Amino acid sequence: AQSVTQPDIHITVSEGASLELRCNYSYGATPYLFWYVQSPGQGLQLLLKYFSGDTLVQGIKGFEAEFKRSQSSFNLRKPSVHWSDAAEYFCAVVDLTGGGNKLTFGTGTQLKVEL
């Protein structure tokens, strides 16, 4: 079965510093990968997605992620973090077995931004 691991439960960075959130996946075929962000009390918003092609994908709010098949990773990065980026971030992989568009999520990384 597919799985997603986000090894960092909490991360604290200073505003203006760079950010990297780690994501490792386990999936037998070529994965479809996503990063979502959840602000407190809100639903999930899609940051970016990888389906195929260029392994460096750009998303909204200045985020990017790099797919590395050899490392089974899909890490999220941002060169300069803003205070408004404080939120919880989820990596997810789509499970296509049995039909449907089923997402398997990691447990999330809570980002705190220090001013």
Add this chain to the structure above:
Amino acid sequence: NAGVTQTPKFQVLKTGQSMTLQCAQDMNHEYMSWYRQDPGMGLRLIHYSVGAGITDQGEVPNGYNVSRSTTEDFPLRLLSAAPSQTSVYFCASSYSTQGVGEQYFGPGTRLTVT
């Protein structure tokens, strides 16, 4: 477009009570799903539907029932609420049933079972 809407936003139930969480989307999406979110566990799939009249179980279906009589609506029923069902519930929809489409999430329903 309102997108994906969920009602109610908050609900408190007593053990053994039943209720229905409502989910509706106005984007004509074929695929709809329900997730629950628990601290430290991310989101887990409860049930999903690839079109009207078609539903299937996800990872954690026990204690929940769904039906899909229209494209727009996908209600989630708790048959006999238990404290273990205290959670935040999210409904999502996508135009694609084959994995390549973005899923749009509703704002969530926070359920407490006492």
